[in-house]
Amino acid sequence: MxxxxxxxxxxxxxxxxxxxxxxxxxxxxxxxxxxxxxxxxxxxxxxxxxxxxxxxxxxxxxxxxxxxxxxxxxxxxxxxxxxxxxxxxxxxxxxxxxxxxxxxxxxxxxxGERLREKQREKDRDAFWKKMEALELNPPAEGKEVTPSLFPEKLTDYLKKDGSAPVPVATTPGGDKSPSVVKKASTGSETSPGAKK
Missing domain, CATH: 1.25.40 (Serine Threonine Protein Phosphatase 5, Tetratricopeptide repeat)
Structure with a gap:
């Protein structure tokens, strides 16, 4: 109608x-x-x-x-x-x-746009597979969590965004611990296994 x-x-x-x-x-x-x-x-x-x-x-x-x-x-x-x-x-x-x-x-x-869209989809899938692998295989005790573990595009984006994680955080007792990550932009602490 x-x-x-x-x-x-x-x-x-x-x-x-x-x-x-x-x-x-x-x-x-x-x-x-x-x-x-x-x-x-x-x-x-x-x-x-x-x-x-x-x-x-x-x-x-x-x-x-x-x-x-x-x-x-x-x-x-x-x-x-x-x-x-x-x-x-x-x-x-x-x-x-x-x-x-x-x-x-x-x-x-x-x-061309469809090809770029498919490539972004592949990149996203590869990123999530890498993230799942990191979750299944956490860094050994005492080993620093470094941005090199993440895809370069992600770390560049996070640096530009201002919310890149600080590789190693200090616990309240002053010990360096890879299990605590500080967000640069908020200063809040999160544990990699903690749910938001």
Missing amino acids: FLGEVEEILDIIEPEQFKKIIDPLFRQLAKCVSSPHFQVAERALYFWNNEYILSLIEDTSSLVMPIMFPALYRISKEHWNQTIVALVYNVLKTFMEMNGKLFDELTSTYK
């Missing part, structure tokens, strides 16, 4: 008014197109069957395409409903015909 009302408004909107609402309108349309409910996604994709709306989109393709492209590309690979996938392919084809150069740029940018 909402999408039907929006389409009726867009049928009578002037191009100058349309330019003012492009960002919020197409961000909402991208959410609708991404909906797992196939009727919502289908209704949103039917906007590209309306000739007047399509002409408005074509005139402002450099603004609309960057908003819609990530959602459309992801859906083309992941949506469960084949009708939706077919409609998305039609919209992507329309975008490619409207502005092929921008389409190619958006495709390569999206693929």
